[in-house]
Amino acid sequence: MKFMLMKNKRGISVILGYVLLVALGISLATIVFIWLRDYVTPNDTGKCSEDVSLIIEKVDCDYSNKILSITLRNRGLFSINGSIIRVNDNPASDLGLYTIGVDKKGLLKNDGANFTSPLKPNEEIILEYDFNTASSKTGVNLFFLVDAQPFVIDNGKVIYCERVSNVDVNCNLGAD
Numbered sequence: 001m002k003f004m005l006m007k008n009k010r011g012i013s014v015i016l017g018y019v020l021l022v023a024l025g026i027s028l029a030t031i032v033f034i035w036l037r038d039y040v041t042p043n044d045t046g047k048c049s050e051d052v053s054l055i056i057e058k059v060d061c062d063y064s065n066k067i068l069s070i071t072l073r074n075r076g077l078f079s080i081n082g083s084i085i086r087v088n089d090n091p092a093s094d095l096g097l098y099t100i101g102v103d104k105k106g107l108l109k110n111d112g113a114n115f116t117s118p119l120k121p122n123e124e125i126i127l128e129y130d131f132n133t134a135s136s137k138t139g140v141n142l143f144f145l146v147d148a149q150p151f152v153i154d155n156g157k158v159i160y161c162e163r164v165s166n167v168d169v170n171c172n173l174g175a176d
Contacts, residue, residue, distance in 0.1 A: 048161035051077040054150035057124065061171035066131040066141075068100075068171060071124055072148055079118035081153045084160070085127065087143040087171075095164065096147040100129050142172045 053076035060069040074080050086096020119125055131141060147166035152159050 048150075048152060048159050048163075049076075049078055052080060052150055052152065052161050053163065053165075054080055054083055054119075054148055054161075055165045056146060056148050056167045059146050059167055059169045059171070061169070063172070068129040068131060068146075070127045070129075070146060070148070072119070072127065073124040074119045074121050077121055078152065079120050080115070080150045081118050081158075082114040082151050083127075084149045084151065085129070086147050086149070088145040088147075089143045091144040093145050094166070096145060096166065098143075144168060144170060146171075 053074070055073050055075050056070060057073050058069075058071040061067075062069065070085060072083060084099060086099050088095065088097045090097070115125060145166055146169055147164050149164045150161045152161070
């Protein structure tokens with residue numbers, strides 16, 4: 001009889017250990033879930049209006065001076081604060097891969113990404129990029145596509161628009 005009581009107590013302690021282990025696991029999973037939900041969920045970023053439209057009207061390659069000149073026009077109903085300009089060296093590409101107009105840390109500079117004043121509807125701006133310095137940052141001198149992604153600034157927050165304008169080109173700014 002005494003042996004039966006000892007055996008039952010030992011069985012209860014093993015079951016109790018498993019119950020505590022499962023409870024601890026569920027508690028830790030809940031804490032991690034709550035932390036990651038707040039960490040990963042984007043804040044209220046806003047959305048770019050459907051009526052924002054930026055097109056690339058013209059791209060000129062000045063081979064002798066290694067200058068890329070891009071003419072942008074606001075065809076939308078709202079002002080645009082800036083544009084991200086990308087190029088791609090793959091002739092079969094649909095989107096730009098290399099961002100130009102960034103500094104060595106990858107941060108946007110004010111020489112083309114952020115317009116000096118908002119681009120009003122039906123206005124145009126000409127951006128020039130010097131590939132004597134820019135090519136060292138992108139590593140690309142020959143490219144076949146240029147694209148422009150507009151952004152607006154709303155209450156101090158940058159909102160990138162989904163609509164991207166692109167144009168096929170044949171620029172070889174590495175040729176001497």
